[in-house]
Amino acid sequence: MKFLCGIETEFGLLIRDPEVKGASMIRQEELFRKVRDHLFRKKGSGLIDLHQRAYDEPPGNGGFLRNGGRLYVDMGHVEYAAPECGAILDLVAMDRAGDLLLTEALEELGLSGEVSFIKNNIDHQTLATFGSHENYSVPRSFPFNERGLDPLVVFLATRQIFAGAGRVGASYVNDVILPFPGESPAVSYQISQRADYVVNTFYQWVQMNRSIVNTRDEPLADPLQFRRIHLLLGDSNMSQFALGLKVGTTRLVLGLIERGESPQISLADPVATVRGLSHDLSMEWVVELSDGKTIGAVEIQEQFYEAAEKAFRGESDDTDWVLDSWREMLADLSKKDPALVADRVDWAQKLVLLNDFSREAGVGWEDPWMESLDLAYHDTNPATGLFYPLEEEGVHRRLVSPSAIRQALRDGPVGTRAQGRSLAIRKILDNPQIFDYIIQWFGVQVDEGEILYMLDPYRSYRQEVEEYFSRLSREKGPGKAGD
């Protein structure tokens, strides 16, 4: 089974100056433009778009980065899309490279004292939400129907027990759309940031009526061979371990579904399950299935784990790492003590921190300070954020080193088309005689010439890129080669 995954992260921006409160949205947009222009026009971090990519992406709105990923302004957020990765460590490094890119840009602009990028998915004031989207490449033959999607929904609804990023409070904004039975009780803390905003099991749009499985069919690759599974319900993880386990387990479950070897179970009410699990800090996590039986979320995950163990053990070291870590995680979660998984799970790590603070400082959960600490956990500035010291001290496990994350700013991941894209970007950046280019996820074009299509995301296209620029050099002179 091949692994190919990418993550898109929409960042929030915290402006510390209290005087800016009333005009914060305008100030945010100004700052986004400053950061983008600094990175693309001064620092040379990538190639700014010269063409209109979509109705809401005019020229100059963003661009592709040296690592083959992408940075742009989208719906009032700076969004970083990591390049397609073929290994879990690559994805983790590329994801964290986005944090580093933005944090360093603020430092270089002298703004890090004034603002921070926040890698979370909610604010506590306006009930806004913004995403961390996962993309998985699967074969076109993937059963994108009831047989395939029922078990996927079950897995996704329950994986938050280790993948959730945790949040203070709750949002009942979507109860206007979809009333839930019973009341809307006060929630001090819950395990997922996005759970309250999911109102559909399946839907194609991304900004309203968010769903557990997004049904948009936009493969950004050869549509006859590939489908891109696009997921909106996940949280932005600070934890490298949680991110690695989240994407690793999800890919294994997609693989089980491809092979027809997934547990065949379905939920009575998937949307209510997502919310109910998130609000249940007892860690009992009882779920109702469509046949009326009840079962624990940990048991459901164990069923998926056992099927994956049987199907994929020994296939690769990545796969074995996922299986070992998944098994250990479920065993620890079954003991119903958040502290046991706080070194690997964001919601548990944050809960332990906030509980410590609450006891030590005598601050109750209803105090807005707790919301502020919730944000601080996701602050990507190492000087002010709460998460990075835990990782630095070895309290929270990490998968990749700081030097590897820095390298991921510069080099694309090996063995996917992002490698070829990264190479092409470098060649264009290094050649001041190239003024006209189009970079897309699925291809490259220079000077309105031949288009180099990259329709197979599992190929590096390194050789093709070299040949492409060699031809360019022969046709237009050595300076065009990008060498």
Added chain:
Amino acid sequence: MTGANRTAGAGVSEGRIHGALGLEDQDRVPLPTRKGGGPDAPAPKNLDPKPIRDRMIDRMKKVDPKQSERYRQRTGE
């Protein structure tokens, strides 16, 4: 760039980076496993959890209690 040159933690030297960009598509250095003291279980630099806990409490006390009131975002995707 490969997985192995990004490993962190006990027994993994950051200086040992093996020809990342020279690898062919099929070459991939494997993700170390926890059995081998792999990257997901780094030895804590500080073996006594108390000091880090205290430092985290201090850091949390420095967080502006009102900052969440100023954090107002547009809804995204």
